[in-house]
Amino acid sequence: MSEPSYFAPAGGLPPQTDLLTDRAIVTEAYTVIPRGVLRDIVxxxxxxxxxxxxxxxxxxxxxxxxxxxxxxxxxxxxxxxxxxxxxxxxxxxxxxxxxxxxxxxxxxxxxxxxxxxxxxxxxxxxxxxxxxxxxxxxxxxxxxxxxxxxxxxxxxxxxxxxxITPTPMPDTDGTWATTRFVDPDDLAHDMHVNIVTFQPGGTIPFAETHVMEHGLYVLQGKAVYRLNNDWVEVQEGDYMWLRPFCPQACYAGGPHPFRYLLYKDVNRQIRLT
Missing domain, CATH: 2.60.120.10 (Jelly Rolls)
Structure with missing residues (x-):
């Protein structure tokens, strides 16, 4: 397995000759902040x-x-x-x-x-x-x-x-794995920030629809992500926010693994009062 890599933004500004069209998306269910948005002036x-x-x-x-x-x-x-x-x-x-x-x-x-x-x-x-x-x-x-x-x-x-050895998801032959930094059964932790890795061709084979809110920062690679009703291309340096219950799935593209840092809130009862 190749050494992990981590994309970090460098800032700067695009030239005046560039088109302003980009991949930024803001909806009620999700937001995509592409890496091209991470410029000096923001x-x-x-x-x-x-x-x-x-x-x-x-x-x-x-x-x-x-x-x-x-x-x-x-x-x-x-x-x-x-x-x-x-x-x-x-x-x-x-x-x-x-x-x-x-x-x-x-x-x-x-x-x-x-x-x-x-x-x-x-x-x-x-x-x-x-x-x-x-x-x-x-x-x-x-x-x-x-x-x-x-x-x-x-x-x-x-x-x-x-x-930390990544934990493969069941029945995926290691094409989908999660690097967990805390025990998911430890109720002391009310958030998990993990690294999810898909080998090229790996997929989430169903539309996850769940109570956890997500923040996903793409560390490496590229994929097509299903967010609510849309298929969105993402690459290293992009950021996604997903509201609770936003349907989500993905296909990982090559040639490198698709990896992201994933936040989610966990292990707490829903507060009603």
């Missing part, structure tokens, strides 16, 4: 961060995400933050796609390289800097943690995709 700066810019991919807003926020964060050499998380009770996942990060979690220092994954529990004390000579770019998923009486808050941890 970045955000965050208080408390130095030499850093971010592309905000999803945030709670009417007709869009409801359970989480997701950013792509680009940190220049020497940049970072001593207090990245501004809100109490918020958990995070940081997944590094390019460069190097020095991540300190509850006093323990970790040097993180591409494929590195950190779960940062609500209430954790953490900070990060870029000690390298090039930009460090990572996905940052944030979610308000849903506390439950009798269930302990999960502990923070740092790992790497390369150290």
């Amino acid at each position: 970045t955000s700066n965050f208080p408390g961060w130095q030499n850093t810019r971010a592309w905000i991919l999803a945030k709670p807003v009417t007709g869009f995400a409801t359970t989480f926020a997701q950013n792509i964060v680009e940190v220049a050499p020497g940049g970072g933050s001593d207090r990245p998380e501004p809100e109490a009770g918020v958990e995070s996942v940081v997944f590094l796609m390019a460069g190097t990060l020095r991540l300190t979690v509850d006093g323990v220092v970790h040097v993180v390289e591409p494929g590195g994954y950190a779960y940062l529990a609500p209430g954790a004390t953490w900070s990060l800097t870029n000690p390298g000579t090039g930009h460090a770019t990572f996905n940052w998923v944030r979610k308000p943690y849903e506390f439950v009486d009798g269930i302990d808050v999960p502990a923070s941890f740092v790992t790497r995709e390369q150290d």
